[in-house]
Every structure is written in C-alpha cells, then in structure tokens.
Amino acid sequence: MKKYILTLFALIFAFSAANAQEFTISGTVTDTEDEPLAGVAVIIQETKEGTMTDGKGRYTIEAEEGQTLEFSFIGMVTQNVTIGKRSVIDIQMTESAIFLDEAVAIGYGVAKKSDLTGAVASVKAEDLQTAKIGTVTSALQGLATGVHVTTGSVKPGGDASVIIRGNSTFKSDSTPLYIVDGMPVQGGLQDLSSSDIQSIEILKDASSAAIYGSRGANGVVLITTKKGTADKMRISLNASYGTQRMLNKQDLMNAQQYYDLVSYAQPDDYTWTSEELRLLSRGESTDWQDAITQNGSYQNYNFSISGGSEKIQHYFGLDYYDQIGIIKNSSFNKLTARYNMDAKMNDWFRYGVRFNVIESTLKNINEESDPLYGTMFSAISAQPTAPIFTKDGEYFDGFLNTKANPVAIVDLLDRTTLKSRVVGSFYLEIEPIKNLRIRSDNGGELVFYRVNEYEDERMGQHYTEGGHAKVTANKKRYWQTENTVTYDMNIEDTHKLTVMAGFSASRTEFEQTIADSKKLSAILKYYNLGGAEEHGPNESNAVTSSLVSFYGRATYNYKDRYLATVTMRGDGSSRFAPGHRWGFFPSAALAWRISEESFVKDNVKWISNLKLRASAGMLGNQEIGDFQYAALIDLGDPTANYVFGNNLASGAQQINISNPELTWEKSNQYDIAIDFGFLDNRIAGTIEGYYKRTSDLLWEVPLPLESGFNTSLTNIGKVDNRGIEFSISTVNISTRDFSWTTALNFSVNQNEIMELYNGKTDVNKDLFVGKPISDWYLLKNLGIWQVNEAAEAAKYGAQPGDRKVWDKNGDYVINGDDRDFCGQSTPKWYGSFNTAFNFKGFDLSAFFTFAGGHYINNDLRRFLDSYNVWGNMSENYYKYYWREDRPNNRYPAPRVGSAYANGDGTDANLEKGDYLRLRNLELGYTFSKKMLKIMNxxxxxxxxxxxxxTEFTGYDVESSSNSNPYPNARSFIGGISINF
Amino acid sequence: MNKYAKSLLTLLIASGGAGIAFLSGCQEVEQPAVPIAPILKDTAFPSVDDVVPGGTATISGLGFSDEDIVYLKDASGKTIQVEVVGVTDYDITIAIPEDAGGEYTVIIERAGLQTTLEGTLSVPLMVVLEDVQMPADPVSGGSTATILGSGFEAGDKLEISGSQYPTGKTFSVDLSIVEGGVEFTVPAELYGVSTVIITRGERRTNLGTISTTVNVGDAVGGGIVYYVTDGGIHGYIVNMSNIGSATEKFGPEVTEADAAGTSTEMGTGKTNTESIINKFNALQSANNWPEWVGVTIAAQWCADHTVADGEYVYDDWYLPSQAELSEVFKVKNMLAEKGVSIPANNYWTSSEAPSPDPGWAAYYVNFYEAENLVTAICSKAGWTIGVLPIRSF
Known part of the structure; x- marks a missing residue:
C-alpha cells in the first residue's frame, strides 16, 4: 500500500515540476454575447507582465502553471484565472453593474455617464429585448426607476401608458415627451422597431428635462437609434415566433346554473326564447369567452446590416412584426425600414441622415371602448343559455340589454387602422475652430392615418339596420429645425466647460376628414360610401400649431469631482393667447463625485463610484389642445340650425368662454441623489429623492349659468409629487464560465393635491385638497344584512340579503354624505427585479415587475358578483349568493331592486392592485463563432x-379597462438570432 | 459542436418544451353535454273546436325543437307517437290521427328524455269522411236519398234532427253503402231543413242539412201548414183550434213609451210574442196592477200552448203577427176542411198599432168575415177576443 502512495506522490511531484515550466497560453476574450473584445489587458499578476487582445479578441502570453492571469477591460468586471495545464484559456467577460464612461444622450448633446448631474435613467438595447411582444413603450416597464409603465392594453397594436414621477395634472396629458433621434413623436413608441434602438435615456428631473422646457414637465424619453460602426461590418438576423394563451378567463355560470338562478330569482319575469330552452335541453352551454377568443400568435423578423469606414457609416434595418390577437379578428402587423448614415467629410465637416418608414395595419374590435356594448363585455355578459347561431344558421340576437352577439362582432365588425409614416432628418455639423461645433438638425414627418370601419347589421339590435360605414382619414405634417452651437473648453483636464446654445422652430399641420354613411352594400362597405342610402354626419377639421424655442446649457467639470449644469429654455407656443405665449424654464444642478476625492480614492478601495447630486428647475406642460384660450365659434352643429325663409339654415354658436390669461402648467422640481458603485462597480446603483410641485393646473372651473357657459378652462391649484427611487445592479459572480447578475429597482411616489381654487377643499367630491388626484371617495361596504339584523336593515329600507352600507353620519339615510376615502387608484410603489445567469453558452434570465399600494375598481364585479338582470354572472355568485340557509357577507341575495347590490358607488368592488409578475423567463444558448466559424x-x-x-380577480391587474378589457396572455416564444 | 454542447442544447430544448407543455397545459377539459328532458315554457293547447282527427293541431309554447318526438297518451294509458308537422320558435304542430278522440296527455321526447306538458289536448270524437256532398235538392219523405263521399263504414247511421221538431226528437236512419257514398230512406215525418249527423259508435260528425218540402194543407208539426216559402222548405203551421176563451185580452193599455215594440210583417210573430210577454211581465212587476193579477194575456196563452206528438211535445207556439194571421184568414176555408176549428170571432195579432197608438191598441183580424179580410186596431184591454196560435219552420 505504501508503495502505491509513494508512487502517486512521485507522479504528482513530477507533474508539478514539469508544469512549473513556462509555456505559451492563448485564447479569445469575448463578452456575454460572444462578441470579441479588443484591447483587454491580460496581465500575469505575479510578474505584472502582460499583453492586450487584438481586434478579434485574441491574445498570446508566456506564463507558468500556478500563476494568475488577470483580464481587465473598462466597463467589464475584472477576472482572474489561475493557470493550469490548459494552453488555451477563453474568457467571457461580464459587464460591470455600471459603465461610467458610457456616453448617454442628454438632449442636444451627449455626456459621459460619470459627468451627469441630472436624473437620467439609461436603458440598454438588450434590456428591451426581454419584451418581445408589444411596443417599445411597454418594453420600458421595470427598466427605470420613477418611470411607471402600465401595460394598459395588451391588444395587438395597443400601447402602454407611461407616467414619470407621478401624475401632476388634472386635465392635460401626462404622457412624457418622446424624442427619437431628435424628432418628437406623438402618442408613444409603437411605430419603432426595438431592434433599431441603440439606447433609451429617460430624463426625469428638472435639470435634465429643462432643455425641453414647455414640453418637459412629464419627463422626456430620448431614443437613439443604431449607427454603423467603422471598419466593422455586422449582419444580424433575428426571428422569433410565439403563441399566446389567454389568461384569467373569468369563471362564469354555465347555462344550467344560469337557468337555475334565473328561475329562482325571476320565475315569472324572465322571457326565455326557444333557442335558449333548446340549448338548455341539449345540456349545452355557450362559453362566450371561448367563442370569441383563440390562441394568439406572434412573429417578428428582423434584418439589419451595418458597417462602414472612418469616413462613412451606415445602418440599415428592416423589421416585420405580426401579431394575431387572442380575441378573434384582432391583429396588428407592421413593417419598418430604417436607414441611418453618418459621414465625416473632413476634419471639420460632418453630416448624416436618419430615415424611417413605417407601414402598419391594425385590425381591432371594440375592446376597451364601448364598455357596455364592446366585444369582451358582450361575451362576459351574454347569457350562457344563448346559442351562437339559431337553428336557421343566423346569429342569435336575443341578448339582454340589446347587446350584440359577441361572435357576430368578431366575425363581422371591420375596423381597420392603416398608418403610413415617414420620418426623416438630416444634420450638418461643422467645426470651424477646434472644439466649436455648429450643428443644424432638420427633420420632418408625414403621417397618413386612416380608419375604415364597417358595422354589419347582423351584429345585432344595437347596430344600424342596413350597415354603417365610417372612414376617418387624417394627415399630419410636422417639420422642425434645431440649430445649436457647442463649445468645449478643457484647461489642463482641470476645468472642463461645455456651453451649448440653440434655436429651434417647429410647426404641426393636421387635417382630418370623417365620412359617415348608413345603409349600404355589405360587400363594398367603406369602399363605396356614395352608394349608401343615408349620409352623415360628415366632418372635417384642420389645425395648425407652432413652437419656437431658444435654449442653452452650460456644464462645468472641475477635476472630474465637481460638476455643475445650468439650463435655460424659452418656448413660444401658439397654443396660448398672445401676450402669454412665451415661457422660460430654467434649471440648475450640482454634483460632487466624492469617489474622485483622494481621501476616498486612496483610502476606501471598495468604493468605485460615489456621487452626490442635486438639481432644481422649472418645467412646463403645453399639452392642452389647440385654441383653448379662445372663444370658439362652432359652425354647422345641428343644434344651432335655424329656419330662414322656410329653409333650414346652418347656424353658428359660441361654445366656450375665452380665457386670454390661460398659460402653461408649471412644475418646480427639486432632486437630490446619490449614485454609488462598490467593489470595482460590481455593485452599483442610485438612491434618489424628488419633490415636484405643479401649479397653474388646467381645470374647467364651473361658472354661474347666467354667464351662458358651464365652465371656463382656467389655471388653478397646486399638486405635489414626492418620491424616492432606488436602483441597484450587482454582478454577483463572474468567472470564466459562469456569471450571475441581478438588478432591482424600486420607486415610491406620493401624490397630493395642495390647493384647488377659491379656497375650496374639494371639487365635486372628486378632487380633495390633501389627497391624491386618484383617491377613491366612496360609500363603504360592510357586507350583507343578516337575518338577525332584519329590524335594523328595515330602517334603511333594506332586508336580509341586501348589501349593508356604512351610515357614516348615523342618520338612517344612505347618501353621498356617507362617503369616505378608500385608497388611491395609482400605485404608491412599483419596480422590477431582474436576474440573469450565464454558463458557458447558456443564458437564463428572469424578469419580475411589481407594483402596489393602490386599489382597482374591478367594475366587472358589478355585473358578475351580484344579481344581474342584463346578463351572466360569476360561478362563485351562483354558488355562494346569500340565502337564509347559507348566509355570508360577500354576495347579496338575487333580489331585483336590492339597493347597492352591485356595489356601485361603494368600495365593494375595489380590489387591492398589488402584484408581482414574472414577466419574462428566458433560456438561451449561444453557438459561438468558434463553433460556427463565420457567425454566432x-x-x-x-x-x-x-x-x-395578485388578489385582483379581473382579467389583468394592469389593464386600463376592467369591464371591456383585452385579456392578457401567457406567451410562449422561440427565437433565433444570428450575427455575422 | 462538441458533444457536451449538443447534450446541453438537447436539454435546453427539452426543458423549454416541457415548460411550455406545463404552462400551457392548464387547458380546460371540455365536459360532454348531458341532455336533460326538454324544457318547454308557456305551453297552451288548441281549443277542441280547432282540432280535427286526421288534421293538425298546433300547441303553442317556447322551446320546441325539430328533433322532438311527440306522443299522445289517452286516459287508458295507451300511448301513440304522432307525426310532427312543423316547429317554430313559438309552437309545434302535430298530426292528429284519424282515430283519435278524447282527452290526451302530450309527451315531448328529445334525446330519449321526455317532458309531459301540463294540461290535456282535447280531440273531438268524429267520423272522418272525405269529399262529402249532401243531396242538393229537397228530398221527399219516404224516398231514397244519397250522400256522396268516402270513408263510410258499415254500421254507420244517420241522426236527423231539427229545431222544427219537438225537443229531443231525432230520427235514426240506417245507411247502405253504395258506390261513391251511402243511401238511406228519408223518414216520412221530415219537413223543413233537417240537420244530418253521421254516427259511428261514440263518434259523431255533422254532415250538413237536407231539405224536405211540404204543401199548404199538409198536417205536420202539430197543426196544418197554411203558408209556405222557398218552395215548401219553410212555412207556417196553425194550431188545430183557437185556445183560451173567446174573450181574451191583449194586455193593459199603456203609454206609447211602454209599448212592446212589435212589427206587422211576416216572420215577426215569434219575436213580437216574446217582446209582449217580457214587457207585460216587467210592467206588471213594476206596477202590480191589481186588475192584471192572474190574468193570462193573449201572447202568454200562445207561449204556454203545447201540442203532444207521441212522447214529444211541440211547445214553440206564438201569437201571429198581423200579416201572419191575415194569411190564416185567407185560407180559413181550406183549414176548416182539414179540421182546423176557428170559430167566428175577432182574433188578436201580436202586432201593436202604429204610432201614436201602440201603447193602447193592437191589431186584430176579423174572422167573422166570410171573404173580406178586415183587420184594424183596437184597445188592448178594452177588447176581449179570440187567440189562435201558430208556429213556423
């Protein structure tokens, strides 16, 4: 035995001795996407000797076994590898939690992330890829603190809503300003292809957004699209396909349960049809939710080619997106083409173009709108005893409350939205003297938008006999010119000053025509309105608005430690009355990079980045619509018609009172934040607090009726938003073969109305001083009156089984005076959590989003959880409605005329909106270039x-509509991505 | 690709597939429909008058189906399936078998499950014949008459009746089946228009009428025919003698407003008589005139009059109108020969005097006269004269 042990030791020693020899080690260094990294420092820690990787990420070095190789690269987590026997060591490097030298867009310029003084959240292109279905706007969900993205509508082509740092307006639009390559985009980012996006920056505070002045009060989202890279041609092909299954189908009564309940509740009052009785006898039940839904599908194909030389770089992207919705007859497809070019003619002259063409077709049914007649609501409330078709093959049309046959709607309703959009810009930039750049960026946009609608009479009683067609066609033309002068001054790397001044002008022209006809050919539909028997009302309108602005920004950097930014913008908008058209929006910000101070740099090695910053400024909101300040004269309204000489003549009437004092909504914002990075920036994040006071809010203030008008649009009141935002990213493990990263962001916002008008503490019991804009003010549901409470119930005209409502003032009358505050409808907190693993070629990521602290009025429960004479109800209601022999406190007895039974006006249908959603779970494998030679x-x-x-019981906790929603879906996606 | 990567890729695809299968596997399992007995609402049966064996009957209600099988179940429990002729959203129409008759429970069967409708379907007991043609011309008593048609069976009989015969009197006639119909011997006692009903056991069907003519002077209907119309199909019969005493009163003298409201025309005597009696009874009830207590007025005499005919009684006599009694006067000699006794007297008619005198006076006909028709008005109460009832057919 000893012999063997001695022999083994001898062998080990012999091997060790042999390995102590110096030998050549080579390998390739790549990032997690298998892209080679050039310029990575490869150093033997013991000897400090080293080399660099070449353009293909390759290196060669002489080293000994047992020594440690250190691979380091800016923006990447440093890796150490102990040399063993292998002569080939390939390394995959993981990005740091933050890359401080990264250039980010800040509006009319770029800045290094380390130099930022304002609250700018950056979203990387690869982060957007987790949201494959839907728009770029919805893809932003959870990717930045302070940016609350609500999915809103998950219908094909539907867009998300974005509110940055809380709602601060009563009436105006609270959507942020979207800027794509310098061009403003109205209504979200649904036209963009996410594959074309290089980065997204979200300007949240006054300092960063003030450069957009009157349009910046709701925050600014800056999108930069991809550019070509010199000397590096890259071809990318991406294809993905997915299928979608509806989520949260509501459990409704089947036909037999419905018959049973109706026979109990309305034995003599319900008029059955023969079709229903036959269906019941067959033992069948119509599941209307199934009847109008299907498994959705999605496909996305993307091709891009980019490259160029030092002189000129190109990027061309082509993207096709096609989604078939889970509600039948809803779909969206979009083809986009983008060409970006940047050229450098010589040392002082650069130019470039951005050009984007989008063509999209949206087929949608009447989801979300028409809450009591829409497709989904019709399906939910249609009685399960009704057949889809009559025995004669016609659509059954005997629905309660004259609703349409849901299947007829999805079969016959034709609502197609066609959109063609061309947007382009070109820039010229000259540098006549060193560090002085004069740039002119000019662009335009042309949008043709057309909605063709046809409602077939067979859809049912609610729809026009003979059919109804409507064509809405509009055209928008927009142009702008933005001209800036920028001067960079750098005095011995100690004082760095950048001054930018600019002028811009823009003009929007919009015209629209609506043609409406009834009783026409069901074959030609909207293609032959002239053939209709009835015409009108037909409409047309046109409007023009313009904006002229001057702006400037100065940034100062002292030894990379002390940073300051001052911004000023002056906007002149045609939307306000002469004399009130100009607004000036200043801001200032300071930052202190503590980590650059020697007492930190030299003594606290684990601190890689620490920055304290603060900003203050004022922003405006001009999204009030056009000509709101003026007294408008309405021509052609039938109510103003009069008889003149036995003929009907079109009249004119003044429809509002003018307010020449009307002006911007203004936000004063204050922001303080700490950016941190620890342990070689393996841990990085930001803690930020803000305070935003918005004043001069627009509101329709009631007028005495003798004025001739009901209200006047007036600037009133104040709203405060305060919040804390916290984000942290960590690289937990980063080794040669395995990495694990996590990111968490969390935002809290408190919204409060500070002032209304005329000393009022509330407006119509809707808005209250001291409460959030979205506070619920309702009667309080106390459950159900029980048998032993019959005498007390009788005092309220109620009986056991009826809903019990809190008599706040104890006067035995339930009315508006008994209402109380019941929580707010917008989340108090929200955020996301992301974790990703890479192991050899595999990657696994999970992306969670969450929100909470709010209550949602699930108004579907009005119909489902109480006795509903107009349609179907929930299965739970059938099983548990109050009866003497099964009392409960949840579901009122099925008594027609029972007060507050459906919970209207009470908090009975409020549900906690808190949720945690695993939004994306993705598993991938990358075949490296080593395997596939020319591509990965x-x-x-x-x-x-x-x-x-979630405790929410409706279709989707994020849906903008609960009674006629577009149900959310679980998607299963497979894809392939090839890069040459 | 090395083996390691291949096996991991296989694992990736397999785990992805398994995950998808797991996450999408929560599809609902569709439960097969279990039929239940037909649910039918608001059902109502047709009236017996609207149902004919061999015809169709429509049962109204909601929930009937093309697939329905319909059974009729009689009181004895015998159940027959009947044909469904049509179904709408509001009713079902079934064929009633020719041999159906009586009360039936209706059972609707669908998918092997049955629902019994509330109530019963009443089907009349009828003899079903087709293409029936009754004799078009009048038939004579004792002659052979033919009824054309199909569906007759041996043993079928006719039941002949009419309002001109005493109450309850019918003639039962045997039938002989001949080609194209049946023959029968017309009973000798028939006169006027008689209703013909065919009977087969309990079943009865009204086939229509036959007409039998009579002549003035014929002894039928409890008296002697004294006037005919329509070739002898219709006519008037006078009683074999006057009734009451020779000194009866018409009634009290009243104001014009209290007149009974009568006519002098042919064919009005029956209604005149009823009006006079009703009016007198009403006035007497209201006034209780002592002089009229226990007094039988001329019209009442007639209404109370009966003539026996074997076990039956003719009881539809009335006081003739002026025109009707005048026609008796015209043939009084012939009537006398036939045994009618009309003593010389003035006789009341049921026709009141024309305005302004109908309250106190009425017409009489003078039967003292030999040839000349004398008719005039006289005091209803002041005159006491004879009463001669007639009847008509």
Missing part, C-alpha cells in the same frame, strides 16, 4: 407572463 447564433425559448401573484 443564439437560440432561445421564453415564456412571458409566467405567473402573476
């Missing part, structure tokens, strides 16, 4: 909306 290829499978933990 990633294949992946992803599941979206894997689960949602």
């Amino acid at each position: 290829m990633r294949v992946y499978v992803a599941v979206q909306n894997v689960f949602t933990a």
